[in-house]
Amino acid sequence: xxxxxxxxxxxxxxxxxxxTNQAYIAEQLNNAGIIIGRMITVxxxxxxxxxxxxxxxxxxxxxxxxxxxxxxxxDITKKTLCKFFNATLVVNEEALxxxxxxxxxxxxxxxxxxxxxxxxxxxALVLQNNCGTAPGLQFERNGKYFFAMxxxxxxxxxxxxxxxxxxxxxxxxxxxxxxxxxxxxGIAEAHLAERIGNVIELFNEHPKTxxxxxxxxxxxxxxxxxxxxxxxxxxxxxxxxxxxxxxxIGDSIFGIENERLEDxxxxxLLQQRKTIAIAESCTGGRICEKLTxxxxxxxxxxxxxxxxxxxxxxxxxxxxxQLIETFGAVSKEVAEAMxxxxxxxxxxxxxxxxxxxxxxTGGSTEKPVGLVWIGYSDSEETFATQYFLGKGRNEVxxxxxxxxxELLRKKLxxxxxxx
Amino acid sequence: xxxxxxxxxxxxxxxxxxxTNQAYIAEQLNNAGIIIGRMITVxxxxxxxxxxxxxxxxxxxxxxxxxxxxxxxxDITKKTLCKFFNATLVVNEEALxxxxxxxxxxxxxxxxxxxxxxxxxxxALVLQNNCGTAPGLQFERNGKYFFAMxxxxxxxxxxxxxxxxxxxxxxxxxxxxxxxxxxxxGIAEAHLAERIGNVIELFNEHPKTxxxxxxxxxxxxxxxxxxxxxxxxxxxxxxxxxxxxxxxIGDSIFGIENERLEDxxxxxLLQQRKTIAIAESCTGGRICEKLTxxxxxxxxxxxxxxxxxxxxxxxxxxxxxQLIETFGAVSKEVAEAMxxxxxxxxxxxxxxxxxxxxxxTGGSTEKPVGLVWIGYSDSEETFATQYFLGKGRNEVxxxxxxxxxELLRKKLxxxxxxx
Numbered sequence: 001x002x003x004x005x006x007x008x009x010x011x012x013x014x015x016x017x018x019x020t021n022q023a024y025i026a027e028q029l030n031n032a033g034i035i036i037g038r039m040i041t042v043x044x045x046x047x048x049x050x051x052x053x054x055x056x057x058x059x060x061x062x063x064x065x066x067x068x069x070x071x072x073x074x075d076i077t078k079k080t081l082c083k084f085f086n087a088t089l090v091v092n093e094e095a096l097x098x099x100x101x102x103x104x105x106x107x108x109x110x111x112x113x114x115x116x117x118x119x120x121x122x123x124a125l126v127l128q129n130n131c132g133t134a135p136g137l138q139f140e141r142n143g144k145y146f147f148a149m150x151x152x153x154x155x156x157x158x159x160x161x162x163x164x165x166x167x168x169x170x171x172x173x174x175x176x177x178x179x180x181x182x183x184x185x186g187i188a189e190a191h192l193a194e195r196i197g198n199v200i201e202l203f204n205e206h207p208k209t210x211x212x213x214x215x216x217x218x219x220x221x222x223x224x225x226x227x228x229x230x231x232x233x234x235x236x237x238x239x240x241x242x243x244x245x246x247x248x249i250g251d252s253i254f255g256i257e258n259e260r261l262e263d264x265x266x267x268x269l270l271q272q273r274k275t276i277a278i279a280e281s282c283t284g285g286r287i288c289e290k291l292t293x294x295x296x297x298x299x300x301x302x303x304x305x306x307x308x309x310x311x312x313x314x315x316x317x318x319x320x321x322q323l324i325e326t327f328g329a330v331s332k333e334v335a336e337a338m339x340x341x342x343x344x345x346x347x348x349x350x351x352x353x354x355x356x357x358x359x360x361t362g363g364s365t366e367k368p369v370g371l372v373w374i375g376y377s378d379s380e381e382t383f384a385t386q387y388f389l390g391k392g393r394n395e396v397x398x399x400x401x402x403x404x405x406e407l408l409r410k411k412l413x414x415x416x417x418x419x
Numbered sequence: 420x421x422x423x424x425x426x427x428x429x430x431x432x433x434x435x436x437x438x439t440n441q442a443y444i445a446e447q448l449n450n451a452g453i454i455i456g457r458m459i460t461v462x463x464x465x466x467x468x469x470x471x472x473x474x475x476x477x478x479x480x481x482x483x484x485x486x487x488x489x490x491x492x493x494d495i496t497k498k499t500l501c502k503f504f505n506a507t508l509v510v511n512e513e514a515l516x517x518x519x520x521x522x523x524x525x526x527x528x529x530x531x532x533x534x535x536x537x538x539x540x541x542x543a544l545v546l547q548n549n550c551g552t553a554p555g556l557q558f559e560r561n562g563k564y565f566f567a568m569x570x571x572x573x574x575x576x577x578x579x580x581x582x583x584x585x586x587x588x589x590x591x592x593x594x595x596x597x598x599x600x601x602x603x604x605g606i607a608e609a610h611l612a613e614r615i616g617n618v619i620e621l622f623n624e625h626p627k628t629x630x631x632x633x634x635x636x637x638x639x640x641x642x643x644x645x646x647x648x649x650x651x652x653x654x655x656x657x658x659x660x661x662x663x664x665x666x667x668i669g670d671s672i673f674g675i676e677n678e679r680l681e682d683x684x685x686x687x688l689l690q691q692r693k694t695i696a697i698a699e700s701c702t703g704g705r706i707c708e709k710l711t712x713x714x715x716x717x718x719x720x721x722x723x724x725x726x727x728x729x730x731x732x733x734x735x736x737x738x739x740x741q742l743i744e745t746f747g748a749v750s751k752e753v754a755e756a757m758x759x760x761x762x763x764x765x766x767x768x769x770x771x772x773x774x775x776x777x778x779x780t781g782g783s784t785e786k787p788v789g790l791v792w793i794g795y796s797d798s799e800e801t802f803a804t805q806y807f808l809g810k811g812r813n814e815v816x817x818x819x820x821x822x823x824x825e826l827l828r829k830k831l832x833x834x835x836x837x838x
Contacts (some may be wrong), residue, residue, distance in 0.1 A: 013686070015442040015445030015447070017444075019437070019438055022431075022438060023434040023436070026431070026433055038459065038461050038467065040458070041457065042457050043456075048456065052457070055474075096698075114635075163597070181435075188525075189490060194530055210429070212430060213493065214570070215489070223430070284712070285706075288710045289708045292703025292705075297727075298727055302727060302731060304704055304723075304724075307721055309721045309722060311766075392716055397711075397712070
């Protein structure tokens with residue numbers, strides 16, 4: 001089954017509100033095995049709404065509509081649906097009682113607009129609203145299903161959960177869609193594609209398998225999607241594709257679904273009963289900030305030093321002044337001394353450091369903006385690795401922070417650091 | 420002029436990614452006086468993309484497209500545009516050089532897919548990409564304008580700012596929309612509305628003036644919008660409304676437009692030739708992270724200590740062990756000792772500290788999740804202020820970081836700390 005999602009509201013068309021309803025509905029329908037062909041957003045204008053519903057009816061089996069069911073003058077979805085389905089408005093007693101209960105409960109004065117909330121098209125099935133006053137509506141025509149719900153997210157979500165999802169799942173039991181996301185780090189999208197190769201063609205006896213590359217700063221997510229008749233079969237196929245990808249680039253996959261690198265690193269540190277301290281220069285506190293976003297990180301994260309000035313590097317991390325004068329603050333030697341210094345003074349298992357040029361100024365031919373040294377120190381070894389992380393202060397900070405956490409992950413898991 | 424926005428990508432249709440691009444583009448076009456008629460989202464499927472562009476061409480003067488311009492097999496927008504505009508792909512030397520520069524800058528190995536990024540339809544105007552490899556494209560046909568940009572938000576935003584917005588504003592000069600945003604901090608939206616009162620009615624001789632409240636964590640932006648025939652008239656009206664608002668809540672307005680609190684604080688510190696050091700416990704590095712996001716912050720920010728463990732508070736900040744044992748790490752006394760300690764050891768003009776309970780665990784009846792003490796110390800005084808900042812680890816960290824920077828701003832500007 002194929003669906004169209006229509007979201008209605010002027011606030012969406014001027015960009016005042018981000019359309020989170022669309023994504024939620026898409027995800028839910030997808031979980032019921034329904035493919036979304038198109039999502040349309042229109043304003044509170046009758047002919048725009050009608051034209052959107054007409055084209056949706058033509059191209060899909062299921063049409064899900066939200067917005068414009070409220071009581072004020074700009075809400076015209078209900079009237080427009082009456083026109084589309086040749087219906088008239090009638091009082092729905094259950095909806096009327098619901099409105100009365102809410103008004104009484106909140107101690108609000110009754111007005112005529114509240115009565116209008118209980119009016120529904122005479123050929124609609126009513127989806128009662130548990131969280132608000134506007135009822136949802138369901139229509140059927142020529143074997144196609146239409147759902148209209150309020151645009152208030154929690155009211156819409158409740159109706160999806162109680163009515164729309166169970167209804168569609170029952171109508172569409174033969175097709176299941178399963179996704180799995182693998183999170184990779186440190187390999188450019190184009191190189192990833194090259195290394196992964198023709199994984200989809202390898203498994204083309206199974207027709208509906210897709211692989212999507214979703215890049216963000218330093219991280220590329222790989223989303224495997226499989227459509228099948230049963231959840232078991234789809235999961236098996238996901239597993240085959242995942243195994244094949246892991247054989248090729250497994251070392252660069254740090255997590256799955258929405259796991260963050262800092263979540264993964266914290267878990268490994270706790271498993272291995274190791275503690276960590278961070279000495280940051282160019283990343284300016286971002287590594288600490290990421291690690292402390294993870295609940296319970298205080299069990300493994302002892303301290304962080306944002307050693308922005310040379311004085312602080314010398315005073316707090318025991319970096320030799322001579323070293324800074326000879327090699328500069330952005331150097332292999334200073335990165336190593338910072339990592340070792342923060343580990344020793346904090347008495348942790350591991351010390352990590354960053355020193356580099358975040359820009360926009362401060363670069364030179366020899367040491368350009370984007371040059372970052374990341375230092376690592378444990379009881380057995382201390383070293384630093386050089387990175388060229390491009391431009392943009394925020395991007396350099398983000399890439400350097402992720403590169404430092406990734407270096408830590410690889411060391412903890414004994415993965416080779418070669419790229 | 421009327422526009423259609425088309426966003427392309429399977430990740431949108433399965434609800435994996437929330438469509439923030441759409442809202443951003445809608446807002447920008449709106450600012451250029453262009454009405455959005457419809458927004459359409461389709462997957463990476465040729466006939467879906469073609470049908471969306473065809474219907475957009477029919478119904479609007481401007482078509483803005485994002486997504487699907489990347490180098491991997493699932494990116495088909497460029498090829499589809501060639502089909503739609505009867506074009507062939509040719510190398511664009513500037514785009515090629517850009518890709519080469521990025522590859523070199525990041526020290527990445529060259530591959531064939533990177534070359535493909537420099538290919539553009541022969542009848543397109545090229546919108547060079549300042550932040551990434553995929554160039555944007557502009558077409559014109561029968562007096563209608565088409566823009567295609569990458570789906571990566573920062574790349575798209577850069578192109579809107581440099582090419583699309585100026586181009587459309589110049590094509591559509593008869594109606595001027597001017598916005599001004601005032602950034603307020605620390606006052607809840609409902610209270611702000613109460614204190615600002617009927618500012619719009621006060622100026623209702625001018626019909627098209629609106630005031631929008633845009634709340635985010637701890638900050639509420641006030642956006643004044645005026646539509647007029649000339650930029651001068653609109654700016655005068657903006658000024659009248661702004662003056663009125665400033666009379667009522669001026670002390671809580673820390674900046675305008677997209678200024679961040681950390682930008683404002685850094686500017687004041689430099690003006691007053693003051694330096695600062697930060698000692699963070701519950702905020703975990705976020706204050707340092709914010710301050711160091713501002714270019715040139717090294718001129719006033721000396722160091723930060725993320726003193727997560729008690730040991731680090733004692734060892735690095737000179738907090739008396741007895742103080743922690745008597746009052747607990749989350750206390751007025753420890754916050755004061757941390758602020759004073761970090762100022763004295765770093766020899767800066769000002770020291771700021773945070774200690775609190777970010778949650779989700781660690782709270783008690785006496786010291787609930789969300790309790791945060793913020794300490795301040797300069798050569799004349801040392802004190803700490805108590806805050807109750809609600810729930811949610813990320814939210815508590817964000818509110819505490821902003822509250823600390825706001826306390827700093829008020830002290831620097833001699834504004835009363837009374838709420």
